[in-house]
Amino acid sequence: LSGLGYAVSRQEFETEGVKVRNLEVRRTGPGAGKARLVVIGAHYDSAQGAVGADDNGSGVAALLELARLLKSVQPAEGLEMRLVFYVNEELPWFATEKMGSLVHANGLALGEREVVAMLSLETIGWYSDAPGSQRYPFPFNLLYPSTGDFIGFVANPRSRSLLHRVIGSFRRHAAFPSEGAVGLESIAGVSWSDQWAYWNFGWPAVMVTDTAPFRYPHYHTLRDTPDKLDYDRLARVVLGLESVVRDLVIAAPSN
Template sequence: MTHDLTLPDTARLRRHVEFLAAEPRSRLRAPRAMERAEAYVSDELTAVGWQVERQPFDVRWQLGSTDRHGHRALALKPRLHRRLRGANLIASLPGPAEGPVVVVGAHLDSVSGSPGADDNASGVAVVLEAARLLAAEPVPPRVVLAVFDMEELGLIGARQAARALGRGAGVRGMICLESVGYFADDPGTQRLPVGFERIFPEVSAATRADGYRGDFTLVVHRRSSAGAAETWRRAAAAASPALPGLLLRDPRPDGLLGLLIGLAVPPANHLGRSDHAPFWNRGIPALMLTDTANFRNPHYHRSTDVPGTLDYGRLAAVTAATAVTAMSWSAGPGPAV
């Protein structure tokens, strides 16, 4: 690993978040803001050497959710979309060796009425800063960056991307950045979903022992991505002692069976509330990195989700750990899906 890879630029991370979270951005409700955000992401990636492809999609009768603002979870806001037209941004470095890739992705859109600094300008900022670090490597890593559209409508863009990226040489793994910039060190700031303590006793006990402080990044994984989760935890600890990574293993298998089990165990559905879920559903190992969103952040999906509420020092550590994990995972053994 290069020296730069361990030293992300906090000023750049803040600049990315401040631009993206200047206003709400949505293909349906704020299309001009979404276009500005998309252009910014494309220009930033191109400037550090990535080749960016805009992949539009046009889909009909998609079961998803509403992107109206509010503090409720995705699973409680179902909606059937008659037609949706959007676009993902997919970026790669010129000249990497042939072979399966690791996808690092985050969604660009926000809900109506929220500038979405944490959800999810923070995740996109990490993708952009990781892009700079990875591009500086002497040997281009087999990593693809994905900036998804319409996550807030029900993971619409990620569904299309998982299908498209799974073709060809295949995908070894996927890292999803979902609301990764809000931290709270005071006791009692971290909450758990209803029924969580019964299903995930070890993680619940660790949270309780820490006084229910919201000072960690939750690393959601499955058996297929357990090695990558541990790599991320160790890299985060090396980047900053202020950023513990709390590992949470989803016991469900990858593929359709895991999706069906989730329908029968509601607390498990919280573990699939972002763009990694379509990759899991296609049998692709994946991680979700998150500050737990509405279970910690009082500004979730509200007009107060602004850049000044984020912790950019810890966000830099998230970036470093993500870049290290993407490189390690892309170079490691194991079949691609």
Template structure:
């Protein structure tokens, strides 16, 4: 082979490799999320507004209200794709529903993004957890509208029965879902749980912590946090890195034993049982929000601009996962 032909072949191969790299990575790495990703705050508001106006409140005992909320979520998912299903399960004689939207490849590894749609007691649950559900819906819409080159299937799941009296029982909707994945032998790259992402404060000492953490983290409740237990460090680091790169909100993280108060306080805990990597995105709940589980957890207490940044950051993180 003469030298000129060899140079021509090598040049052609370099061109192919460069083109392949640009095709696979330009969308995610060479554009900034700040330029690329519009987040529709009006849709976030509308989703929270609908859920908080369901009466009586959407708790485990008001099944008609849970079903009305589930139907709304199903309808919103259905605008994105026809790959949406109810995952039904029974607690005693009563039937409850998870709602699942799937996007991306049919087979292979998956990513789960989830949020619970029930409330604790008789309160509207704007932050806990209409904010998480609104974030879930908006991230799904963004995947549909931005059309990233997904290498893995993403399941967006709205869970029933996260709140008491079913919290930390096998009757949680997320427990049912996690068990079904394990039984089917599904390989999970990661589970991302959206738990209270709407309440923020710029006031000094508006953020509280378990005693051992006070000296480490900010005293203003103006950030979002990524939380995982021991063994989830890689997922937590990934989420923090890409949320920081893809949004304009401060992102803190914590990897700690589940015995630390708050670390296992949502649906992600059920995936750990099956050795699935799972982490929670949260504003730290009762360590910040004075309206936690009260009738005052209303839509007017939420910061939709900061919510939008969280949504943008989580979107950016999952399409890189």
């Protein structure tokens, strides 16, 4: 990140006596005062007992590539892009005060910052063309395709407007299958990543995902290794996301 010309900031805190940190880089548009924020994030920890290539090495790799592609981006006046690498997303830290993304979101709230859009890159590297390769929690199983060849965009009801904007931008720029879903946070999988932290403060946030355990047979196991990933499709998704982020930082989403 430093080699790309970014100044890397570290948000350090302790968990059980161990210093851990979120890493962040940013690009700020012109204008005085506190810029409104577009946050793109991915967690860099893996589940205990798992290698973590898809969850979430794929998300981290995507965020690093977005940092490279967007290093010269100029956000619009009053907007700031932040790329954040989170610690402590997995259990036992998920949904606790030591969850990295919650620490980050809480810091923004304490600083009276406004997040106008957040994208969580969560497990985005495994795809299948086999019929029946995709599963869902109810009621999504009644509505969506049974082949796991798409990238998913998932939002809570409050983030519906952002979801429509994000998936619309992705479909304009990327020749890649995509599905969007709005669901209650109580539905299995809907809140299972770092977007949850921002929802807690009422900010619009969308998870970008291959749906993880609902598709990927090696989720949270020692078999989640780099050879399992589909790098061609992952690269195509990242190029689509580059365009999405550019659209978001050129003009603030209306919530």
